[in-house]
Amino acid sequence: MLWDRLQFAFTVTYHYLFPQLTMGLSFLIVIMKWKYLRTNGDMWNRAARFWARIFAINFAVGVVTGIPLEFQFGTNWAAFSNYAGGVIGQTLAMEGVFAFFLESSFIGAFVFGEKKLGRRGHFAAALGVFIGSWLSGYFIIATNAFMQHPVGYAVGPGGDLQLSSFWQFVVNPWAIWEYLHNMCASVITAATVVAAVGALWQLNHKHEEEAHLFLKVGVIAALVASVLQIFPTGDQNGKLVADYQPTALAALEGVFASTPRAPLAIIGQPDVNKGTLENPVVVPGVLSFLAYGTFNATVQGLTAFPKNQWPDNISLLYYSYHIMVGLGTLILALMAVSTILLWTKRLYKTRPVLWMLMLAFPFPYIATTAGWLTTELGRQPWIVYGLLRTSAASSPMLNTGDVVFTTIGFLGLYFVIGVIFLYLVGREIARGPAPAEGRS
Amino acid sequence: MHALWYTLLALMLVVYVVLDGFDFGTGIIFRYVAKSDEERRQILSAIGPVWDGNEVWLIAAGGTLFFAFPRAYAAGFSGFYMPLIILLWLLVLRGLAIELRSHEPYRLWHDFWDTTLQFASILTAIILGAAFANLIRGVPLRTSGYFAVPLFTNLLTHPYIGILDYYTIIAGAFCLVVLALHGALFLVWKTDGAVRERSIHAARRMWWVVIALEIITYALTAVVQPDFLASLTVRVWPLILVLAALAAFFYIPVSLKGSNDLVPFIGSVVFIVGMLTAAAGALFPVLITSTINPSYSLTAYNASAGSHGLNVGIVWWPIGIALATGYFVFVYRSMSGKRSAGKIDEYSYK
Incomplete structure (x- = not known):
């Protein structure tokens, strides 16, 4: 059980480092391609082309680390799959059928097809990748939202869950607010990374034209998304937790007595x-x-509830939540200051702020990871809130030794992938925007 | 409704094997048919734009199994734990090999990923074949709806079986050569020059190995699981499909002499589709066979989700698959024609 949880926590957390950039960046690339289409400014296209190179590497790692997750529900959480598959199987199957086919078909056209497709065609390919990746996000969040706040189900004759209302399940209010909160976070990640590369080049006095564009796009997008991240999306998520998961609210705020x-x-x-x-x-x-x-x-404190309903790692839950909020606030403040400097045309010369922008790129990754820890730890001790305990959800006949073995395997494999990824992305950033067309 | 979802699921898996099968096939013979860096890039430019979309059929089929037959998903994936996780690792390596090779110009970097691609493709093909043979042979599925088997025991089919025994290993080898042939014929269709010549040569040789292993696999199936062969020949449709598959298979060497390079590949597609759909037809309605007691087997009827879920799925599934078909037609048309060595066009891996 413990190893099943550690393994899933590791593979899903690691995987999500990549799609959060994929989704946010696909949105920013669509904006760049759109500006290019409308203004004919070649600068926008060169920017899009540079980010497409980073995107391709990031996308590849996201895809390959994502495949195991679809299968791990069954391998390690067979009792859960058996119990809830009649409901959450819907969204997982729909993700494959509606999102992944779209995304995978257009990624090749987007990365390699610029010359062949023409300006409009290439914009359409970027749009296809964007829609595919954002759809995929919705189906996964809807699945998670069911685990947080189950709706639209009925208990079948065998005691397992069955779908009773498709629409209630798919437009679960929890899903909608969780999705919007998550997608804003994803835009913040991508925008912060874009701004960080711009700041790096600007500080180095390299590729200054591109650096200015990256800073402008990154800072403004990050500011808008950071505001939306707090209000209304963060606020609404908090209210849902208060209404439906009072134990989680008490734990993440550290409230023991009502x-x-x-x-x-x-x-x-x-x-x-x-x-x-x-x-x-x-x-x-x-x-x-x-x-x-x-x-x-x-506000009801933890002591108002029986201990067997308390989340099982209160300290980690508390800190995850506070790290998420703390870093989110910090990013908002940094982006607000940067936007004011941009507005008054001083940002490109204010080196301390450029330094901060350059060094801030890990913050959204940490905040997002902490946010997901908050979500998932807050749901404990349930795997489907109020219906099935996590302790009853793992595969009944699975040998723990096998799970330890595969966990070690995932650690080793993913470590190597991480090193290769950082090397390749570092190379692309050092190489800068390519003057020639396509990849070099 | 249950039979319909069984059929749709089987079709998705067949489409997966046909499409990703040629990716694996080209991977299996990669270093043999393409010697120089230019030739290897030629092959990668033929599978590069499509491998990811092809792999999505596996993800989508996994999702469909989950939603239509959650009990079979839970039992199968937890029971086949070790081979499945190893398969996932291999799929990770295969994807990285195709995508990352082109990012550095160094010889050693290329050699590393080329070897990784070939290694992962070979093992994946063997595991896929062995997994399918496990479904035919059966597993010790209990009345609780779960089973657990180690990767291997003494390599015999009883009494304490592992995923790998002499029967499933032979079946894995059969799958390996079938996909190698499939990949070679794909390259005959999609490439020219030296790669095409070597692929024709490889296909001719591989064709004989496929026959040899096919006869052995069938003979062993008669020993290990006579019921399966019986239902394969007693039911009419599976028998017709087998005959169609064999006809297509024997036409492959003839068509290789012809002028249309697409025909031999089509022959291989018909062969694989015929064999797999026949097998699915013979297994129906069983999803996972229990060796302990046939009544414990998970079938389309006792492993399915609630009827409302299945009815809802039948609305969105065709829409999604129609869209996906549209994307595939777009992608395959946009990369129509042969890939040439040394002429790296826009749509290619450098």
Whole structure:
């Protein structure tokens, strides 16, 4: 069980480092290609071409590390698959049929077909990749949303779950807000990376024309997405957690005893055994307001619930959530400052801010990972919230030794892939925008 | 409805084997038919734009199995744990080999990925064949709906079986040569020059090995699982499909002498489709055969999802597959014609 969880946590977290850039970058590339189509500015096309090269490497690693996930539900979580497959099998199958065929068909045309397809055709190919990857995101989030907040199901004669309302399941309110929150995060990741490369070149006085464009696109896109990330998407996600997963809310905010006018903890270290938050730095009443829209609302603490319903790793959940919010706020502040400097035409000369933009690119990756940890740890001890416990979900006859073996295998393989990926992307960034057409 | 989903699932898997099969096939003979860097790039430019889309048929079939027959998905994937995870690793390596090779100009970099591609393609083909043979031979599926078998035991088919025994290994070897032939014929169609010549040569030789292993595999099936062969010949449709497949297979060497390079590949496609659909027809309605007690077997009827789910699926599935077919027609048309060595056009891997 423990190894099944570790293995899935590792493979899915590692995998998601890549699609978050794929999805955000495909959106930014569509914008660049669109600007090229409308303004005929060759600069936009050169920018799109450079990012297409990074995109291709990133996409390849995303694809190959994604294949195992579709199968790991069955290999390691057979009892869960058996129980919930009649419902979540729908969205997983639809992802393959509607999203992956689209994405995989157009990626080749997009990466290699610029000359052959012409301007409009190439824009269409970029659009196809964008739609495919964003659709794929929705189907996966809808699957996850069912695990967080099951709707549209009925219990079948064998005790397993069956679909009772397709639309209720697919337009689960949890899915919609989780999706929007996730996609904003994905745009932030891509925009921050674009801005970081721009900052690197600008600081080096290399490819300055491209650097300016990257900074402009990256900073503005990251600012807009960061605002949307907090309001309305983050806010709505928080309210859903407050309504449907009160134990998660209490744990991620470090609330042990039920409190009216509950304060929001900015910093503090939870002590699960004593049931207290050490060294708290708090803002009074704000948690009640954020969760329920009024300062006077009572937030239920963990002690209001039986211990067997508490999330099983409260400290990690608490810190994940605080890291996500902390880094998200930091990115928002950095992008706001950068946008003001851009507006007043000082950004390209303000080296300290360029340094910060260049060094900030890991933050959205960390924040996104922490956000997913918050989502998944907050759902515990359930795998399907309120219906099936994680402890009852793994494959009944699987030998733990086999799972340890394959976990070690995944660690080794993915480590090598990571090294190769960083090397290749580093090379592309060092090489800069290619003057010639196509790949060199 | 259950029979329909069984059929659609079988068709998706057949399409997967036909399409990704030629990717594996070209990988299996990669270093043999393409000697120089230019020739290897020639092959990669023939499969580069399509391999990912081809592989999606496996993902989509896996998803369809999950949604239509969740009990079979759960039992099969957890029971075939080790070979499945190894297969996933091989698919990871194969994808990386195709995609990353072109990113560096160094000889050693190319050699590394070329060898990786060939190694992963060979092992993948063997595992796919062995996995299918496991479905025919049966596994110790319990009344709980689960089973667990190690990768191998003493390589015999009883009493304590592993995924790999003499029967499934032979079947894996059969799959290996069938896909190698398939890949060679794909290259006859899609390339010219030295690669095409060597592919014709490889195909002619491989054709004889396929016959030899086919006879052995069938003879062993008669020993290991006589019921399967019986239903293959008693039911009318499977028998017709087998005969069609064999006719196409024997036409392959004839067509290789002809002027149309597409015909031998079509022959191989008909052969693979005929054999696999016949096998699926003979297995129907069983998804996973239990060696403990036939009544424990998971079938299209006792492993399926609820009827509402299946009915909803029958609305969106055809729409999705129609769209996918449209994309495939677009992609294959946009890369029509032969790839030539040394003439790296727009649509190619450098």
